[in-house]
Amino acid sequence: MDLEIEEKPLKLYFIPYLAPGHMIPLCDIAIQFAARRHHVTIITTPFNAQILTKSLSFNQNLRLHTVSFPSQEVGLPDGVENLSAATNLDNLTKIYHATTLLRPPIQHFVEQHPPDCIVADFLFPWVDELANKLRITRLAFNGFSLFAICAIESVKANSHYDSASFLIHDLPHPISMNAAPPKKMHELLVTLFETVFKSNGIVVNNFVELDGEEYIKHYEKTTGHKAWHLGPASLIRKTDQEKAERGEESVVSVHECLSWLNSKRVNSVIYIGFGSLCHFPDKQLYEIACGIEASGYEFVWVVPEKKGKEYESEEEKEKWLPKGFEERNSEKGLIVRGWAPQVLILSHPAVGAFMTHCGWNSIVEAVSAGIPMITWPVHGEQFYNEKLITQVRGIGVEVGAGEWSNSGYGEREKLVSGESIEKALRRLMDGGDDAQEIRRRAREFGDKAKEAAQEGGSSYKNLTVLIDDLKRLRDCNLQASKC
Numbered sequence: 001m002d003l004e005i006e007e008k009p010l011k012l013y014f015i016p017y018l019a020p021g022h023m024i025p026l027c028d029i030a031i032q033f034a035a036r037r038h039h040v041t042i043i044t045t046p047f048n049a050q051i052l053t054k055s056l057s058f059n060q061n062l063r064l065h066t067v068s069f070p071s072q073e074v075g076l077p078d079g080v081e082n083l084s085a086a087t088n089l090d091n092l093t094k095i096y097h098a099t100t101l102l103r104p105p106i107q108h109f110v111e112q113h114p115p116d117c118i119v120a121d122f123l124f125p126w127v128d129e130l131a132n133k134l135r136i137t138r139l140a141f142n143g144f145s146l147f148a149i150c151a152i153e154s155v156k157a158n159s160h161y162d163s164a165s166f167l168i169h170d171l172p173h174p175i176s177m178n179a180a181p182p183k184k185m186h187e188l189l190v191t192l193f194e195t196v197f198k199s200n201g202i203v204v205n206n207f208v209e210l211d212g213e214e215y216i217k218h219y220e221k222t223t224g225h226k227a228w229h230l231g232p233a234s235l236i237r238k239t240d241q242e243k244a245e246r247g248e249e250s251v252v253s254v255h256e257c258l259s260w261l262n263s264k265r266v267n268s269v270i271y272i273g274f275g276s277l278c279h280f281p282d283k284q285l286y287e288i289a290c291g292i293e294a295s296g297y298e299f300v301w302v303v304p305e306k307k308g309k310e311y312e313s314e315e316e317k318e319k320w321l322p323k324g325f326e327e328r329n330s331e332k333g334l335i336v337r338g339w340a341p342q343v344l345i346l347s348h349p350a351v352g353a354f355m356t357h358c359g360w361n362s363i364v365e366a367v368s369a370g371i372p373m374i375t376w377p378v379h380g381e382q383f384y385n386e387k388l389i390t391q392v393r394g395i396g397v398e399v400g401a402g403e404w405s406n407s408g409y410g411e412r413e414k415l416v417s418g419e420s421i422e423k424a425l426r427r428l429m430d431g432g433d434d435a436q437e438i439r440r441r442a443r444e445f446g447d448k449a450k451e452a453a454q455e456g457g458s459s460y461k462n463l464t465v466l467i468d469d470l471k472r473l474r475d476c477n478l479q480a481s482k483c
């Protein structure tokens with residue numbers, strides 16, 4: 001009888017937040033459970049389900065359940081159900097508000113068909129109450145590195161985050177910060193973490209070797225909470241097609257992308273992308289263009305499409321692109337206007353560096369590909385991620401971003417100049433001793449990432465232990481409910 005229970009597949013619900021940086025990795029983690037023959041249901045809204053249907057290969061172990069998105073209640077047009085679909089700050093706020101209204105339909109579904117475990121994003125903190133009521137194991141997810149969580153907790157404990165630059169001195173390494181987090185954002189994260197710490201554990205899209213045993217021990221000691229490193233999530237995608245079909249539909253085809261990259265030398269191309277939510281003002285894009293051009297390196301540059309415009313007039317374009325830029329750089333560069341197949345691009349041998357906004361997924365995807373980074377954090381926890389990459393692991397150089405924004409939108413007080421960008425690109429691409437050493441370390445972490453995800457690697461083993469633990473908890477809950 002015990003053996004039968006042991007062998008019974010787990011029934012898991014995943015509730016990803018409606019933003020690519022949360023949804024993509026959590027769904028890739030859900031696939032890992034389904035690949036081990038557990039029954040996985042991803043709960044989302046209709047428009048996000050459409051994206052997922054295209055980007056996940058479904059089998060009998062992996063299903064979607066949709067609940068309707070309250071577009072009318074919050075005054076959003078149909079189909080705008082993901083933070084990446086926002087065209088301005090107002091829409092962004094409305095989508096955020098709409099996600100808080102998803103509780104009743106999700107709760108109803110869970111109550112009707114309770115699973116053994118819920119893995120929910122920390123932006124749905126109400127799942128805590130629901131899981132407790134139903135005696136269901138709950139794992140939290142937020143898409144952060146554990147390093148960033150440790151840093152935020154440390155800043156909370158020391159409350160010295162108002163000054164523009166400060167030292168975090170009680171982590172395993174002293175970390176010097178060159179910008180202060182917006183107070184409201186910091187406080188919101190701290191509050192959300194309080195609910196995370198009440199869960200049965202946090203699932204992390206990272207591998208032990210990159211966060212480091214020392215940070216895992218620090219986390220567990222200071223919070224009393226368990227972290228499960230199951231990443232890099234993107235490594236579940238093996239073929240070019242699987243890598244390209246991650247997230248939204250790409251505006252360049254696999255063929256187009258690969259044939260352009262195949263024509264370039266190994267490590268010669270800089271990939272420049274700022275994730276799914278960052279919209280720089282035209283003035284900043286202009287500086288980026290100047291920096292790239294002055295450096296003379298080859299590049300793939302992802303620029304979010306200006307939504308609602310079918311094409312851009314020359315006049316519009318000149319606001320963000322120096323006159324004649326495209327003609328002068330037609331051989332050297334590829335500008336992707338819209339969604340790019342990022343994981344496919346990063347895994348191509350021609351790509352030698354990544355200028356990134358330090359969104360955690362972007363970082364862990366670059367690390368998995370063994371690619372060094374030029375770091376340019378913008379908002380959220382990205383400034384902490386930068387320090388893990390540059391100060392702790394030495395696999396990137398900083399562009400010198402010093403303005404911690406509230407979101408990816410809006411004007412900036414400080415622009416990063418074309419000269420600073422050019423300088424940072426040269427530092428990493430000039431082939432000097434420093435650059436060689438950074439590249440060597442990045443390659444080493446790339447190997448470690450792949451090992452972690454393989455059978456017998458640290459993340460693979462963690463998943464085995466976690467599954468055993470979840471089965472044990474399921475059986476305990478079952479026994480308790482019989483009493």
Ligand code: UDP
Pocket residue numbers: 020021022024025246247273274275276277278302338339340341342343358359360361362363365
């Ligand atoms: N992404 C992509 N193509 C794009 C933009 C983003 O594939 O054009 C993916 C990227 O690979 C990553 C996610 O979207 O998996 C963005 O997450 P990240 O944490 O890097 O940044 P965020 O968008 O949350 O700021």
